[in-house]
Amino acid sequence: MKRFAFGVLVLLIAGMAGRAEAAAGPWVKAGPVEARLVAAVEGTGTLDAIPAGLELRLDPGWKTYWRSPGDAGLPPTFDWSGSDNLDSAVHRYPAPHRFTLLGIETVGYDAEVLFPIRAVPRRAGEPVTLKASVDLLVCADICIPQKVAVGLSLPAGPATPGPEANDIARAEAAVPGDGRASGLSITAIRSASGVVEVEATAREPFVSPDVFIESVPPVALGALEVTYLDGDRRAILRLKATDPAPVDLAGRTVTATIVDGARSVEVQVPVAAGATAAADGRGLLAMLGVALLGGLILNLMPCVLPVLSLKLLSVVRHGDRPPAAVRAGFLASAAGILASFLVLAAAMIGLKAAGASVGWGIQFQQPLFLVFMVVLVTLFAANLWGVFEVPLPRAVADRLGGQEGQGLGGPFATGAFATLLATPCSAPFLGTAVGFALSRGAFEILAVFAALGVGLALPYLLVAAVPGLARLLPRPGRWMAALRRVLGAALALTAAWLLSVMAVQVGTETAALVAGLMVALVLALWLGRRLGEGMRWAGAGTAAALALVAFGVPMVFQPAADAAPTESATRWVPFDESAIGREVAAGRVVLVDVTAEWCITCLANKKLVISRGEVARRLDDPAAGIVAMRADWTRPDERIAQYLAVHGRYGIPFNIVYGPSAPAGIPLPELLSEAAVLEALERAR
Missing domain, CATH: 2.60.40 (Immunoglobulin-like)
Structure with missing residues (x-):
């Protein structure tokens, strides 16, 4: 019995040794380096690819090299010609580190390293013999080329994990990836x-x-x-x-x-x-000038036009006031704009510190912000229509002022409102300034956003500096009542646009429900005013309740199936950054359009240039060899945010053309023209 037990023990040890040998070849010593092949499995099983690796150990003080060795050195090379039942073997490189000696920069590994290998059998399920002749350059004070011949045989059988499986998994994890796992x-x-x-x-x-x-x-x-x-x-x-x-x-x-x-x-x-961040303060000063100009031009962009209703009424109302009062009112509006830009800057700094994506106008990606804007615009429109007035105690009214008062709260709110409605637009120079700021630190963000605010506020500051300009406007009269109704309708159209953006994000039914609540809100205010003093507060309370319900709607109702862009499927393909290089390699031109439903400049580009005329004909023509790729940023998308950041952009619209003659891309201006797009398409081809 003792002899029998001893024999069984010997067989078990031999079997374990055989399995260990199946997962790892013998160590081979060559000068200061020794190497062996290892596998993560003990049999080939039915695997299409066998996870394996080349393990190196280097004597103290010696190193070998990465695929790009730096100023000197050579990467390892593999010859698998002696292998049996092997179709291909591809090795990958774990993350290296830098070596600096006498000003010479090299990149590689010391002590030990395991290169992951993906070995593809020619016939799955059969035994595989791996034999590699590996040429290495190993260096200390001197460099020595070494050749090591390593081998490993894997039998047919279950592909159960072997003792080296964890080491190979760690080596695979050490290979640099796309950053999602590493953060x-x-x-x-x-x-x-x-x-x-x-x-x-x-x-x-x-x-x-x-x-x-x-x-x-x-x-x-x-x-x-x-x-x-x-x-x-x-x-x-x-x-x-x-x-x-x-x-x-x-x-x-x-x-x-x-x-x-x-x-x-x-x-x-x-x-x-472009200039690097190491540039001196002159680069920041130049960018502040760009930001100032971008903010000024923002006054002329389509998304700011609804705010002109409030500006116009404010200017007309101030026309016959004393110069000091005119100056104070316009300075208050400028202060509202500047304060709002500083709040935006602080929000951007906080988001960056939290590791979130940042960009110009990204708040319009959030349904709750859209509800807030819809409620706010609806209230402004209702006020212009005379549906309600906000009764305040005399002392408060004197300080804050209202639509017809002479306080500073109203003008300040007008400036803040102008800023909120300006953010879905991108003007020339604005994208450059915002991209510069958001790619840098808190100080640059605050400085650039302050300059943008000053630029947007320049018309107000001009009237504040020359109050006599207000006297050139018509005097207030009965015509203002009709003007108020027209401008209220313009704000109502703005609310409708915001609801259309919400429909894309959270579904048509949800947006329609919010729209119905806004109609009910206006009706409650109107009835409260018509039914007498006693019902006014009841109407206001009902309107407040309806507004709160509107904020809850997007949280209760999930995005519907129709909450997606309805772009033509025959022309546009979804954004896929990895496909751009393949299309260019195939000789095609790629037009990438980064857009969003809340970006009015994007919509203007689409209607005036991309979807009409010669540009549309080129995109629709299969023989033109143009791939039209649309990146929809209506809702948050980390892939698109990363793509914009790589190109130094943090706002939209962003259009770029790739092609065989422009593999790195030709960026287009924020405001597109047919000539600019056609020229880029030809240059890229």
């Missing part, structure tokens, strides 16, 4: 004057980030400089070209890899041209 994101890459600047954000604060840039042809880049912002959740990483005649990377498509400890991210993106 890292590359938001922009810029290049100017031989300097490459990479901007990145992190879900958790950065600790010690590094960045590696790969381009064709390669460009030698020097030591890394890092600037931390937003509580270390944002970093600006700068590399300076060290070539004797540095080549600017602007316009090229590069592969950027950021490594921060165990976290990493890798993206392939075009490099934008």
Whole structure:
């Protein structure tokens, strides 16, 4: 019995050793490095691809190289010709780290590394023999090329996990991915004057980030400089070209890899041209001028036109007032605009600190904000129609003023309201200024948004500086009653537009229910006014209750099936950033239109340029070889926000054309023209 038990024990140990050997080949020593092949499974099973790996151990002080070794070195190469039943084997690289010696920058690994391998059998289910001849360059004070021959045989049988499965899984996790798991994101890459600047954000604060840039042809880049912002959740990483005649990377498509400890991210993106964040204060001063001009032009954009009703009534009402009163009223409106822009800036800073996506007008992606705007616009329209007046105690009325009062609260609210309705629009220069601000820190965001506010408030400031301008307007009279009704109707149309945006986000039935509540709200106010003093407060209370119910509607009713864009399926395809490169490689031109139902400038571009004339004919013509790709940002979409950020944009509209002659893309202006779009299509082809 003892001999029998001993024999059984020997067989069990031998079986375990056989299984361990099946999952790992023998170690092979070559100078300062030893290597072996390992597999995550003990049999081939019916797997289409076998998870395997090349494991290296290096003597202390020695290193080997990444796929892009830097200023010196060579990446490993594999020869699988001695293998049996192997169709292909593809190896991948875990995140590397940087070595600096005497000003020479190299990238690779020391101590140990495991390269994940995806081995595809020629005949699934049969035994596989892996044999690789691996050429390595290993370096310490000197560099030595080494060749190691490693092998591993996997029998047919169940593909049960082997003892090396966890190690291979960890190596796979160490390969840089798209950043969703690691919480890292590359938001922009810029290049100017031989300097490459990479901007990145992190879900958790950065600790010690590094960045590696790969381009064709390669460009030698020097030591890394890092600037931390937003509580270390944002970093600006700068590399300076060290070539004797540095080549600017602007316009090229590069592969950027950021490594921060165990976290990493890798993206392939075009490099934008422009001054880097390392520039001195003159860059900020120039951008403040751009922001000032963008805010001024915003007064002329379609989305601000409904606000002109309030501006016009305010100007006419002030026409016969003393200069000091006119100046105070217009300064109060300018203060309302500026305060609102500073509130927007603070919100953007808070969202960035929380790791959320930021952008110009993104509040219109939220149904509750749309309800707030619908209620607000409806109340303004009802007030212009004379449906209700807000009775206030005399002391409060003297301070706040109303539509007909001489206080400052009304003008201040008008300025704030103008800002809210201006945010779904993008004017020339505005997108550049907002993109600059949101790609930087809190100080730049506050400064640029303040300049935008001053630009939007310039007409008010002009009248405040020259109060006599108000005297050139007609005197108040009976004609103002008719004007109030017309302007109230304009605001009602604004409410209808906001409801159409809501219909896209949360469904037609939900938007219709909110619209019905607004009609009931106006009716309650009207009845309260018509039925006498005793019923006025009852009407106001009913209207307030209806407004509260309206806020609850989007939270109760989920988006319906029809809450989606109704764009022509024959012309436009959904946004797919990964498909752009494939279409361009196939010789086609790609027009990307980033739009939203709440963006009036986007809708104007669509109706005036994209959906009519020669541009529409080109897009509809299958023989033209143009892929029209639409990115709908009506609702929050992290993919679109990331795509915009990579291009240094944080607002829409954004249109860009790719093609064989423009693989990095040709950005188009915010306000499109037929000539600009057609020229870009031809250049890209």
